[in-house]
Amino acid sequence: MSYDLAVKITDVSKLYKLYDRPEDRLKQFFSSNKNKFNKEFWALKNVDLTVNRGETIGLIGKNGSGKSTLLQIIVGTLQPSSGSVDVNGRVSALLELGSGFNPDFTGRENIIMNSAILGLNAEEIKEKLPDIISFSGIEKFIDQPVKSYSSGMFVRLAFACAINVNPDILIIDEALAVGDIQFQLKCIEKMKEFKKQGKTIIFVSHDLYSIKNFCDQAIWMMDGQIHMRGDVHSVSNSYENFMKTSPSQHTEEEEIEEDQQDDVLKINGMEFYDTQFSDKKRFNYGEKLSIVVNYTLKKKVEGIVGGIALYDSQDNYICGLNTKLDKFSLPSEPGDYQLALHYEQMNLLPGSYFVDVGFFESSGIVRLDYKKKMDFFTISTSEYFAEGITCIPHNWNSRKEA
Numbered sequence: 001m002s003y004d005l006a007v008k009i010t011d012v013s014k015l016y017k018l019y020d021r022p023e024d025r026l027k028q029f030f031s032s033n034k035n036k037f038n039k040e041f042w043a044l045k046n047v048d049l050t051v052n053r054g055e056t057i058g059l060i061g062k063n064g065s066g067k068s069t070l071l072q073i074i075v076g077t078l079q080p081s082s083g084s085v086d087v088n089g090r091v092s093a094l095l096e097l098g099s100g101f102n103p104d105f106t107g108r109e110n111i112i113m114n115s116a117i118l119g120l121n122a123e124e125i126k127e128k129l130p131d132i133i134s135f136s137g138i139e140k141f142i143d144q145p146v147k148s149y150s151s152g153m154f155v156r157l158a159f160a161c162a163i164n165v166n167p168d169i170l171i172i173d174e175a176l177a178v179g180d181i182q183f184q185l186k187c188i189e190k191m192k193e194f195k196k197q198g199k200t201i202i203f204v205s206h207d208l209y210s211i212k213n214f215c216d217q218a219i220w221m222m223d224g225q226i227h228m229r230g231d232v233h234s235v236s237n238s239y240e241n242f243m244k245t246s247p248s249q250h251t252e253e254e255e256i257e258e259d260q261q262d263d264v265l266k267i268n269g270m271e272f273y274d275t276q277f278s279d280k281k282r283f284n285y286g287e288k289l290s291i292v293v294n295y296t297l298k299k300k301v302e303g304i305v306g307g308i309a310l311y312d313s314q315d316n317y318i319c320g321l322n323t324k325l326d327k328f329s330l331p332s333e334p335g336d337y338q339l340a341l342h343y344e345q346m347n348l349l350p351g352s353y354f355v356d357v358g359f360f361e362s363s364g365i366v367r368l369d370y371k372k373k374m375d376f377f378t379i380s381t382s383e384y385f386a387e388g389i390t391c392i393p394h395n396w397n398s399r400k401e402a
């Protein structure tokens with residue numbers, strides 16, 4: 001395989017045999033009739049994929065589309081039913097939370113075992129061990145069996161192991177979402193460092209915003225196949241459009257959980273203002289409208305991104321704006337701040353509109369605080385001049401054909 005390639009997958013398929021009842025497995029074993037007692041299910045079908053060294057790839061797709069199966073095959077924890085997999089370099093993966101850990105071993109023993117599996121020799125393990133323990137931040141519990149760990153402690157240990165063994169290829173499957181925000185910030189800094197060093201990263205997330213911010217390329221998996229691959233914006237926009245037209249699809253992306261932790265940034269409140277700077281909630285169509293968000297930054301964070309999104313009463317996404325897209329930078333030093341967004345002309349038609357407010361670190365992967373439907377405002381007008389959600393600036397013209 002060429003030196004420039006990190007992963008080469010050729011015609012890989014993964015077949016599962018599904019049995020309705022446990023005894024069917026035995027019956028099938030003795031049956032000469034193929035598939036009499038089972039159904040065949042292809043989790044992956046004829047997948048070809050090459051990943052170049054230094055690429056940062058986002059893997060997206062509905063639940064059950066085959067993302068984890070593909071990653072496990074790359075990592076080597078799952079064997080394909082057919083096809084070949086070549087990997088150049090050391091792969092470190094954060095797949096299912098702590099899946100590589102032995103619950104009866106202590107944290108320290110698990111680090112040693114994991115590092116050995118990844119190919120580190122005794123000398124290297126001895127050298128890395130203090131870094132891994134210190135990165136995990138769970139020094140006090142490192143000699144306890146991991147079965148006594150909370151999910152937060154698990155993710156700390158798993159991430160510390162995965163990221164400190166100097167991998168050539170880093171694979172992360174959503175796992176970062178667990179764990180506290182300060183630890184997430186520490187991890188994202190490491191991931192950014194990896195990216196700068198030109199390492200290969202494959203990152204799975206249902207959160208398209210973080211995929212768009214962190215990755216250069218994206219792969220969209222559908223029904224066990226690669227449906228689309230290309231630059232991150234075109235693939236994620238196509239996926240987003242597809243998901244909009246499949247109303248029955250329920251993704252984790254929709255389940256934005258409000259961050260209860262406020263140890264880094266806390267959104268304190270929000271107000272709406274008109275041109276007279278009087279605070280109100282009822283506006284006339286076409287009026288100027290400003291949203292002012294009060295927040296407290298408790299720790300220094302560079303490159304914070306603030307965003308405001310509007311939804312109508314049927315939960316249709318109307319408009320999402322953020323400071324990164326508009327190249328507006330926010331302060332990084334701790335303090336109490338106000339962030340104001342001024343809409344020059346609120347051209348939404350009469351109705352109630354809900355506002356989401358969120359703050360993220362620069363790549364969008366770590367959500368510092370997020371308030372869904374934090375408040376709402378209403379638009380009214382005494383005239384009847386258009387229908388729908390918004391009135392787009394326009395004019396009419398008519399002429400007689402020559």
Ligand SMILES: Nc1ncnc2c1ncn2[C@@H]1O[C@H](COP(=O)(O)OP(=O)(O)OP(=O)(O)O)[C@@H](O)[C@H]1O
Nearest residue numbers: 016017041043061062063064065066067068069070
């Ligand atoms: N051991 C197994 N036996 C039978 N079917 C399986 C097994 N593991 C996975 N599958 C099936 O294979 C399909 C692909 O699963 P996979 O976990 O790769 O999807 P995914 O895209 O990672 O989903 P998610 O986003 O929910 O993690 C699913 O339909 C799943 O039910």
